[in-house]
Amino acid sequence: GAGVSQSPSNKVTEKGKDVELRCDPISGHTALYWYRQSLGQGLEFLIYFQGNSAPDKSGLPSDRFSAERTGGSVSTLTIQRTQQEDSAVYLCASSLTSGTGVHEQYFGPGTRLTVT
Amino acid sequence: AQKVTQAQTEISVVEKEDVTLDCVYETRDTTYYLFWYKQPPSGELVFLIRRNSFDEQNEISGRYSWNFQKSTSSFNFTITASQVVDSAVYFCALSPGTGRRALTFGSGTRLQVQP
Numbered sequence: 001g002a003g004v005s006q007s008p009s010n011k012v013t014e015k016g017k018d019v020e021l022r023c024d025p026i027s028g029h030t031a032l033y034w035y036r037q038s039l040g041q042g043l044e045f046l047i048y049f050q051g052n053s054a055p056d057k058s059g060l061p062s063d064r065f066s067a068e069r070t071g072g073s074v075s076t077l078t079i080q081r082t083q084q085e086d087s088a089v090y091l092c093a094s095s096l097t098s099g100t101g102v103h104e105q106y107f108g109p110g111t112r113l114t115v116t
Numbered sequence: 117a118q119k120v121t122q123a124q125t126e127i128s129v130v131e132k133e134d135v136t137l138d139c140v141y142e143t144r145d146t147t148y149y150l151f152w153y154k155q156p157p158s159g160e161l162v163f164l165i166r167r168n169s170f171d172e173q174n175e176i177s178g179r180y181s182w183n184f185q186k187s188t189s190s191f192n193f194t195i196t197a198s199q200v201v202d203s204a205v206y207f208c209a210l211s212p213g214t215g216r217r218a219l220t221f222g223s224g225t226r227l228q229v230q231p
Contacts, residue, residue: 033218043207043221056216091161095217101168102149102211105219107161 002026004108006092012114013082021077021111025094032075033095033105034067038088046090049075050097082115089113118143120210122222129198130230137193137225139208145169147213150184150191155224156204167191169213198229 005024013019025032034046045059049069060066064083069075079086089112093105119142129135141150152164165175167184175182179196195202205226209219 031217035219042223043209043219045218045220048216048218050217056218058216059218089159093161097217102166102213102217104151104163104166106163107153109160 004092004094004106006090006108006111008111009109010112010114012116015084015115016081018078018080019082019113021079021090021113023075023077023092023094023108025073025075025092026106029094029096029106030072031095031097031103031105032069033093034075034077035091035093036088037091037110041088043091046077079113082113084115087113087115118145118148118210118212118220120208120220120222122206122208122225124225125223126226126228128228128230131200132197134194134196135198135227135229137195137206137208137227139191139193139222141189141191141208141210143210143212145212145214149211149213151209151211151219152182152191152193153207153209154204155207161207164193195227198227200229200231203227203229 007022030051032049037043047067048056064080067077089110091110092108095103095105121140148169150167154162181194183192205224207224208222211217
Protein backbone atom coordinates (compact mmCIF):
# COMPACT_ATOMS: atom_id res chain seq x y z
CA GLY A 1 0.00 0.00 0.00
CA ALA A 2 0.95 3.64 -0.29
CA GLY A 3 3.09 5.12 2.43
CA VAL A 4 3.12 8.63 3.82
CA SER A 5 3.63 11.19 1.09
CA GLN A 6 4.80 14.77 1.41
CA SER A 7 4.98 17.68 -0.97
CA PRO A 8 6.92 19.48 -2.14
CA SER A 9 10.09 17.44 -1.70
CA ASN A 10 12.17 20.60 -1.80
CA LYS A 11 11.25 24.20 -1.17
CA VAL A 12 13.47 27.24 -1.44
CA THR A 13 11.96 30.47 -0.20
CA GLU A 14 13.07 33.95 0.64
CA LYS A 15 13.22 35.13 4.20
CA GLY A 16 9.91 36.66 5.23
CA LYS A 17 7.74 34.64 2.86
CA ASP A 18 5.10 32.15 3.97
CA VAL A 19 5.30 28.46 3.05
CA GLU A 20 2.90 25.55 3.16
CA LEU A 21 4.00 21.95 3.46
CA ARG A 22 1.62 19.10 2.78
CA CYS A 23 1.34 15.60 4.21
CA ASP A 24 -0.83 12.69 3.08
CA PRO A 25 -0.85 10.01 5.78
CA ILE A 26 -1.34 6.31 5.32
CA SER A 27 -5.00 5.55 4.74
CA GLY A 28 -6.70 4.52 7.97
CA HIS A 29 -4.09 6.07 10.25
CA THR A 30 -5.81 8.36 12.72
CA ALA A 31 -2.70 9.85 14.27
CA LEU A 32 -0.51 12.30 12.39
CA TYR A 33 2.72 13.94 13.54
CA TRP A 34 5.02 16.63 12.27
CA TYR A 35 8.70 16.63 13.16
CA ARG A 36 11.64 18.76 12.11
CA GLN A 37 15.14 17.50 11.46
CA SER A 38 18.00 19.95 11.45
CA LEU A 39 21.74 19.63 11.95
CA GLY A 40 21.82 21.59 15.14
CA GLN A 41 18.66 20.31 16.81
CA GLY A 42 18.30 16.73 15.59
CA LEU A 43 14.77 15.37 15.29
CA GLU A 44 12.20 17.50 17.10
CA PHE A 45 8.49 17.00 17.60
CA LEU A 46 6.32 19.85 16.35
CA ILE A 47 2.62 18.92 16.48
CA TYR A 48 0.37 15.89 16.89
CA PHE A 49 -3.16 15.26 15.59
CA GLN A 50 -5.26 12.44 16.97
CA GLY A 51 -8.65 11.86 15.40
CA ASN A 52 -11.04 14.71 16.12
CA SER A 53 -9.27 15.81 19.29
CA ALA A 54 -7.64 19.19 19.59
CA PRO A 55 -4.08 18.97 18.28
CA ASP A 56 -1.12 18.94 20.63
CA LYS A 57 0.87 21.98 19.55
CA SER A 58 3.36 21.88 22.38
CA GLY A 59 6.36 21.38 20.09
CA LEU A 60 5.76 24.33 17.78
CA PRO A 61 8.76 26.67 18.16
CA SER A 62 6.88 29.94 17.65
CA ASP A 63 3.50 31.36 16.71
CA ARG A 64 4.73 31.64 13.12
CA PHE A 65 4.12 27.89 12.87
CA SER A 66 0.64 26.44 12.51
CA ALA A 67 -0.89 23.26 11.17
CA GLU A 68 -4.26 21.89 10.32
CA ARG A 69 -5.64 18.56 9.38
CA THR A 70 -8.71 18.46 7.18
CA GLY A 71 -11.20 15.62 7.21
CA GLY A 72 -8.98 13.57 9.46
CA SER A 73 -6.57 12.96 6.62
CA VAL A 74 -4.36 15.47 4.80
CA SER A 75 -2.39 17.91 6.92
CA THR A 76 -0.77 21.21 6.07
CA LEU A 77 2.03 22.80 8.05
CA THR A 78 2.29 26.55 7.51
CA ILE A 79 5.27 28.69 8.40
CA GLN A 80 4.69 32.42 8.24
CA ARG A 81 7.39 35.03 7.77
CA THR A 82 10.08 32.39 7.37
CA GLN A 83 13.45 32.88 8.99
CA GLN A 84 16.78 31.31 8.11
CA GLU A 85 16.66 29.20 11.27
CA ASP A 86 13.52 27.53 9.86
CA SER A 87 15.70 25.78 7.26
CA ALA A 88 15.38 22.06 7.97
CA VAL A 89 13.78 18.88 6.74
CA TYR A 90 10.16 18.70 7.83
CA LEU A 91 8.96 15.16 8.38
CA CYS A 92 5.43 13.90 8.64
CA ALA A 93 4.51 10.59 10.22
CA SER A 94 1.30 8.68 10.77
CA SER A 95 0.25 5.77 12.91
CA LEU A 96 -2.69 3.69 13.99
CA THR A 97 -4.11 4.41 17.40
CA SER A 98 -5.88 2.32 19.96
CA GLY A 99 -7.17 2.87 23.44
CA THR A 100 -4.09 1.30 24.90
CA GLY A 101 -0.66 0.91 23.50
CA VAL A 102 1.47 2.95 21.18
CA HIS A 103 1.87 2.05 17.56
CA GLU A 104 4.90 2.62 15.41
CA GLN A 105 4.99 5.76 13.32
CA TYR A 106 5.63 5.60 9.61
CA PHE A 107 7.48 8.53 8.14
CA GLY A 108 7.24 10.30 4.85
CA PRO A 109 10.26 11.32 2.76
CA GLY A 110 10.21 14.84 4.15
CA THR A 111 10.24 18.33 2.70
CA ARG A 112 13.61 20.06 2.64
CA LEU A 113 13.03 23.73 3.33
CA THR A 114 15.74 26.24 2.58
CA VAL A 115 15.23 29.86 3.58
CA THR A 116 17.57 32.26 1.80
CA ALA B 117 10.70 14.99 30.80
CA GLN B 118 11.98 12.29 28.53
CA LYS B 119 15.48 11.97 27.19
CA VAL B 120 17.30 9.56 24.88
CA THR B 121 21.07 9.41 24.71
CA GLN B 122 23.03 7.80 21.93
CA ALA B 123 26.59 8.41 22.98
CA GLN B 124 28.15 6.94 19.86
CA THR B 125 28.15 9.62 17.20
CA GLU B 126 29.76 7.52 14.50
CA ILE B 127 30.92 3.93 14.21
CA SER B 128 32.94 2.43 11.40
CA VAL B 129 33.27 -1.32 10.93
CA VAL B 130 34.39 -3.68 8.24
CA GLU B 131 31.84 -5.89 6.57
CA LYS B 132 30.95 -9.06 8.51
CA GLU B 133 31.87 -7.55 11.86
CA ASP B 134 29.25 -7.42 14.58
CA VAL B 135 28.35 -3.98 15.90
CA THR B 136 26.28 -2.77 18.84
CA LEU B 137 24.58 0.60 18.94
CA ASP B 138 23.90 1.91 22.41
CA CYS B 139 20.78 3.68 23.61
CA VAL B 140 20.11 4.95 27.13
CA TYR B 141 16.84 6.60 28.05
CA GLU B 142 15.29 8.59 30.88
CA THR B 143 11.62 8.76 31.72
CA ARG B 144 9.36 9.02 34.74
CA ASP B 145 6.55 7.13 33.03
CA THR B 146 5.87 3.60 34.17
CA THR B 147 4.49 2.72 30.76
CA TYR B 148 6.52 3.72 27.77
CA TYR B 149 7.64 2.46 24.40
CA LEU B 150 11.04 2.29 22.78
CA PHE B 151 11.80 2.29 19.09
CA TRP B 152 14.65 2.03 16.66
CA TYR B 153 14.59 3.69 13.26
CA LYS B 154 17.05 3.52 10.38
CA GLN B 155 17.75 6.51 8.14
CA PRO B 156 19.67 5.41 5.04
CA PRO B 157 21.38 7.93 2.76
CA SER B 158 18.11 8.31 0.86
CA GLY B 159 16.80 10.09 3.94
CA GLU B 160 13.53 8.33 4.77
CA LEU B 161 13.18 7.03 8.33
CA VAL B 162 12.46 3.31 8.39
CA PHE B 163 10.84 1.66 11.39
CA LEU B 164 12.79 -1.30 12.79
CA ILE B 165 11.31 -2.27 16.14
CA ARG B 166 8.95 -1.26 18.92
CA ARG B 167 9.20 -2.51 22.49
CA ASN B 168 6.97 -1.69 25.45
CA SER B 169 8.26 -1.20 28.97
CA PHE B 170 6.62 -4.37 30.27
CA ASP B 171 8.29 -6.65 27.80
CA GLU B 172 11.96 -7.15 28.55
CA GLN B 173 12.34 -10.14 26.32
CA ASN B 174 15.15 -9.72 23.84
CA GLU B 175 14.22 -9.89 20.22
CA ILE B 176 16.01 -11.22 17.18
CA SER B 177 15.06 -10.55 13.60
CA GLY B 178 17.49 -11.99 11.12
CA ARG B 179 20.83 -10.27 11.65
CA TYR B 180 19.28 -7.72 14.00
CA SER B 181 18.82 -8.17 17.74
CA TRP B 182 17.75 -5.89 20.54
CA ASN B 183 18.62 -6.04 24.23
CA PHE B 184 16.22 -4.17 26.53
CA GLN B 185 17.31 -3.79 30.16
CA LYS B 186 15.09 -1.71 32.42
CA SER B 187 17.60 -1.95 35.26
CA THR B 188 20.08 0.11 33.26
CA SER B 189 17.50 2.02 31.16
CA SER B 190 19.10 0.76 28.00
CA PHE B 191 17.81 -0.54 24.70
CA ASN B 192 20.80 -1.59 22.64
CA PHE B 193 20.78 -2.75 19.04
CA THR B 194 23.19 -5.29 17.60
CA ILE B 195 23.79 -6.02 13.95
CA THR B 196 25.47 -9.36 13.36
CA ALA B 197 27.67 -9.89 10.32
CA SER B 198 27.24 -6.32 9.14
CA GLN B 199 26.81 -5.52 5.47
CA VAL B 200 27.47 -2.41 3.41
CA VAL B 201 23.69 -1.93 3.09
CA ASP B 202 23.52 -1.46 6.85
CA SER B 203 25.32 1.87 6.47
CA ALA B 204 22.90 4.48 7.76
CA VAL B 205 22.08 6.68 10.71
CA TYR B 206 20.23 4.79 13.41
CA PHE B 207 17.92 6.55 15.84
CA CYS B 208 16.61 5.31 19.15
CA ALA B 209 13.34 6.90 20.27
CA LEU B 210 11.03 6.92 23.28
CA SER B 211 7.29 7.53 23.62
CA PRO B 212 5.11 7.75 26.71
CA GLY B 213 2.48 5.06 26.93
CA THR B 214 -0.35 7.53 27.40
CA GLY B 215 -1.15 11.09 26.47
CA ARG B 216 0.97 12.70 23.85
CA ARG B 217 2.54 9.87 21.94
CA ALA B 218 5.16 11.87 20.14
CA LEU B 219 8.61 10.40 19.85
CA THR B 220 11.63 11.77 21.65
CA PHE B 221 14.64 10.89 19.54
CA GLY B 222 18.26 10.39 20.39
CA SER B 223 20.84 12.24 18.35
CA GLY B 224 21.52 9.19 16.19
CA THR B 225 24.52 6.99 15.48
CA ARG B 226 26.04 7.00 12.02
CA LEU B 227 27.17 3.51 11.06
CA GLN B 228 29.62 3.11 8.22
CA VAL B 229 30.21 -0.43 7.02
CA GLN B 230 33.29 -0.68 4.84
CA PRO B 231 33.55 -3.46 2.25
